[in-house]
Amino acid sequence: xxxxxxxxxxxxxxxxxxxxxxxxxxxxxxxxxxxxxxxxxxxxxxxxxxxxxxxxxxxxxxxxxxxxxxxxxxxxxxxxxxxxxxxxxxxxxxxxxxxxxxxxxxxxxxxxxxxxxxxxxxxxxxxxxxxxxxxxxxxxxxxxxxxxxxxxxxxxxxxxxxxxxxxxxxxxxxxxxxxxxxxxxxxxxxxxxxxxxxxxxxxxxxxxxxxxxxxxxxxxxxxxxxxxxxxxxxxxxxxxxxxxxxxxxxxx
Numbered sequence: 001x002x003x004x005x006x007x008x009x010x011x012x013x014x015x016x017x018x019x020x021x022x023x024x025x026x027x028x029x030x031x032x033x034x035x036x037x038x039x040x041x042x043x044x045x046x047x048x049x050x051x052x053x054x055x056x057x058x059x060x061x062x063x064x065x066x067x068x069x070x071x072x073x074x075x076x077x078x079x080x081x082x083x084x085x086x087x088x089x090x091x092x093x094x095x096x097x098x099x100x101x102x103x104x105x106x107x108x109x110x111x112x113x114x115x116x117x118x119x120x121x122x123x124x125x126x127x128x129x130x131x132x133x134x135x136x137x138x139x140x141x142x143x144x145x146x147x148x149x150x151x152x153x154x155x156x157x158x159x160x161x162x163x164x165x166x167x168x169x170x171x172x173x174x175x176x177x178x179x180x181x182x183x184x185x186x187x188x189x190x191x192x193x194x195x196x197x198x199x200x201x202x203x204x205x206x207x208x209x210x211x212x213x214x215x216x217x218x219x220x221x222x223x224x225x226x227x228x229x230x231x232x233x234x235x236x237x238x239x240x241x242x243x244x245x246x247x248x249x250x251x252x
Contacts, residue, residue, distance in 0.1 A: 008046055008079045009078065009242050010082075011048070011081070012082070013083075014083075014084055015057075015208075016208075016224040018057070020234060020235055021235070023040065026038075027039075027040075029068075029071075029072035029075055031071040033067035033068040033071055036050075036065065036071070037051075048078065050069055052190070061162075061163035070190065070193040070197060073194075079199065080134075080137055080245050081200070081201045082137060082238050082241060082242070083201065084206060085187055085203055085206065087158065087208065088166070088167070088172075088207070088208070089211060090172060090175060090176050090181055090214070096226055097206075097230060098151070098153065099145075099150070099151065099152045099233070099234075099237070100152070100155075101138055101142065101154055101204060101205075102133055102155075102187070102202070102203045102205055103133055103154075104133075104155075104157040104158070105133075105157065106158070106178060106180055107160055108159055108160060108162070109160055109161065113189070114188065114193070115189070115193070117196065125196075132195060133191065133203065134200035136200050136245070138154075140244040141237065144238075144243075148237060150233050156205060158180070158187050160186070171212070184205065204234065204237070206230045206234070208223040209222060
């Protein structure tokens, strides 16, 4: 059992990031939205790991129980969360292997339960998502990148699609017109659910491929391979960002 008050930080991982941290324990949470699993991180007692696809990659993007996952983080008193996401790049300057710190999101999902506020008890809540990602966490990641000399694009717009299929070239053309920089399948509703529960959340998008139409074909094994190799930079970047957040907390 993890100590409730000592947990302030969570790392949410996606495709190809299964070896990012060494797991030290597992705990199941029974939430009002279903069960979720969180994992301890060896040598980092105040960090929890949330593999959004399951520890053995059991859930495709459209089947992830995002509400249970995020609610479990709240149950563990998580204050800050840093996520990684595999994305397709819509911009030539953002080549495979590059890191982008998202600051905006466009939602093109279709069938996902994307809110905790379903009108229970006659309560109707409208959440402000003008700035969907936490500036506190984003600034810590930017600073971590500078200290470690890891290049991180400081801004980017993410468009989320339903999956699990990849996008058509016509869809990618439309997303580029709308101002998207990268495309993925898991950023929504995660970003909105954390916002609703007051969890400071930011997402590092890691380009694994050029999007449809920019490249002729997308191979998922290539996505996994690039994400796996990106762990070498992602792990120190995330840990340094958490260290910076902790220092800022202690300085208050």
